[in-house]
Structures are given as C-alpha cells and as structure tokens.
Amino acid sequence: NAGVTQTPKFQVLKTGQSMTLQCAQDMNHEYMSWYRQDPGMGLRLIHYSVGAGITDQGEVPNGYNVSRSTTEDFPLRLLSAAPSQTSVYFCASSYSISDDYEQYFGPGTRLTVT
Amino acid sequence: GQQVMQIPQYQHVQEGEDFTTYCNSSTTLSNIQWYKQRPGGHPVFLIQLVKSGEVKKQKRLTFQFGEAKKNSSLHITATQTTDVGTYFCAVTNYGGSQGNLIFGKGTKLSVKP
Numbered sequence: 673n674a675g676v677t678q679t680p681k682f683q684v685l686k687t688g689q690s691m692t693l694q695c696a697q698d699m700n701h702e703y704m705s706w707y708r709q710d711p712g713m714g715l716r717l718i719h720y721s722v723g724a725g726i727t728d729q730g731e732v733p734n735g736y737n738v739s740r741s742t743t744e745d746f747p748l749r750l751l752s753a754a755p756s757q758t759s760v761y762f763c764a765s766s767y768s769i770s771d772d773y774e775q776y777f778g779p780g781t782r783l784t785v786t
Numbered sequence: 787g788q789q790v791m792q793i794p795q796y797q798h799v800q801e802g803e804d805f806t807t808y809c810n811s812s813t814t815l816s817n818i819q820w821y822k823q824r825p826g827g828h829p830v831f832l833i834q835l836v837k838s839g840e841v842k843k844q845k846r847l848t849f850q851f852g853e854a855k856k857n858s859s860l861h862i863t864a865t866q867t868t869d870v871g872t873y874f875c876a877v878t879n880y881g882g883s884q885g886n887l888i889f890g891k892g893t894k895l896s897v898k899p
Contacts, residue, residue, distance in 0.1 A: 705886070705887070707889075712795075712891065713891060714792075714874060714889045714890055714891035714892050715829065715874065715876075715889040716889070717886065717887065717888070720886050728886070730886065731888070762828055762829070764829075772834070773817060773819055773834055773878060773887070774819065774831045774834060775819075775821075775829075775831060775876075775887065776831070777828040777829045777830070778828065779827075779828050780828050
C-alpha cells in the first residue's frame with residue numbers, strides 16, 4: 673500500500689491564481705481530512721469528509737473548496753490564492769471503526785503564494 | 787468549539803534527560819491521541835488513550851490520561867537524539883467524527899547530544 677499520497681510536494685502561486693492539491697489513499701478509509709500547518713499554530717482542520725459525497729467544514733474553511741466523489745480521492749481547491757494561504761498542507765485519512773481515531777497523514781504540500 | 791492547550795511550546799534538553807509535555811482541556815474528552823512530527827516530516831500516530839486514568843507505555847515513552855479525562859501527558863525517559871521533533875496531542879471535536887480532530891499547538895523538543 674502507498675498509504676496517503678499528496679501532489680504536488682511544492683508549489684508557488686501568484687495571488688489570484690487557482691489550483692488543486694491532490695490527495696489519494698489506498699487503504700479504503702472512510703474519513704479524510706485536510707489540515708494546514710503554520711509556524712506556532714499546530715495543525716488546523718480545513719475540511720473533512722466522512723465518506724464519498726459527504727463533506728463538512730473544519731476550523732478554517734474560508735478560501736478552500738473540497739469534494740469527495742470517490743472513497744480514494746479528496747482534492748482541495750484554492751479558487752483565488754492569497755498570501756495568507758502560504759502554508760504546509762497535510763491530507764489525512766482514517767478508518768471508520770468506532771473508537772479508532774488514528775489518522776494517517778500524507779507527506780504534505782508546501783505552498784507559497786506571492 | 788473544542789480547544790486543547792498544550793505546554794510547554796518548546797523544550798530543550800540534554801541527551802539522557804527526561805521530557806514531559808502536557809495537554810489540557812476544559813471539557814471532558816472522549817479520547818486523546820498523540821502524534822510525533824520529525825523536522826520536515828508529517829505527523830505520525832503514536833497512541834490513543836480512551837479510558838479514565840489509562841497509562842500506556844511504548845519503550846521509553848509513557849502516556850497518561852487523567853482520571854477526569856480532561857488532561858493527558860507524554861513522558862519520555864532518558865531522551866535520545868532520535869526523539870527530536872514536535873509532539874502533538876489531538877482530540878475529537880465535540881460531537882464530531884474521526885475526521886474532525888482538534889490538535890494542540892505542539893511541543894517542540896530539541897535534544898543536545
């Protein structure tokens with residue numbers, strides 16, 4: 673199993689540009705999440721999904737869209753990038769087994785918006 | 787929403803010294819998880835605590851969940867340079883699902899050889 677994969681690893685955008693961060697998992701996990709990590713801020717939840725076709729907002733959803741058309745994929749879209757979105761983005765997935773909350777993280781995407 | 791306070795923010799130790807990080811919540815938690823992130827890496831799951839007063843050990847790491855399920859600690863005995871990284875606690879957002887975790891801001895551990 674590849675686990676959780678993310679592409680690209682690095683990206684530089686100009687203000688106003690759009691892009692999609694890709695995330696895929698091959699563990700048949702129901703739950704998938706997107707986090708951003710900024711220095712001194714820990715990990716903050718952007719959006720999450722409890723299954724295909726179901727998504728919900730996390731702590732910092734503004735400026736980001738998600739969709740979950742398949743169990744495997746959970747892309748994160750930036751519609752109009754802003755410098756405040758410069759961050760490291762992590763995708764994570766987990767089982768749907770009750771009381772098992774272990775999250776498996778991808779390697780991250782380092783995004784810079786100029 | 788759910789919040790969890792983690793202290794200290796930084797800890798610098800000499801190799802061989804012990805290290806402890808704490809997570810505190812104002813509300814009762816259903817469970818708590820601990821993760822480690824090496825510099826430049828991604829968070830890696832260490833353990834999950836569910837029961838009141840639970841204590842779990844992994845070699846030199848000891849994890850505790852408070853009796854009231856409002857606090858937790860991670861203790862490392864005799865630190866090694868391989869312990870360097872940031873340690874995060876994470877809790878399920880109130881009424882939330884597995885995909886909806888709230889992370890503490892982390893404790894960054896540096897170990898001087």
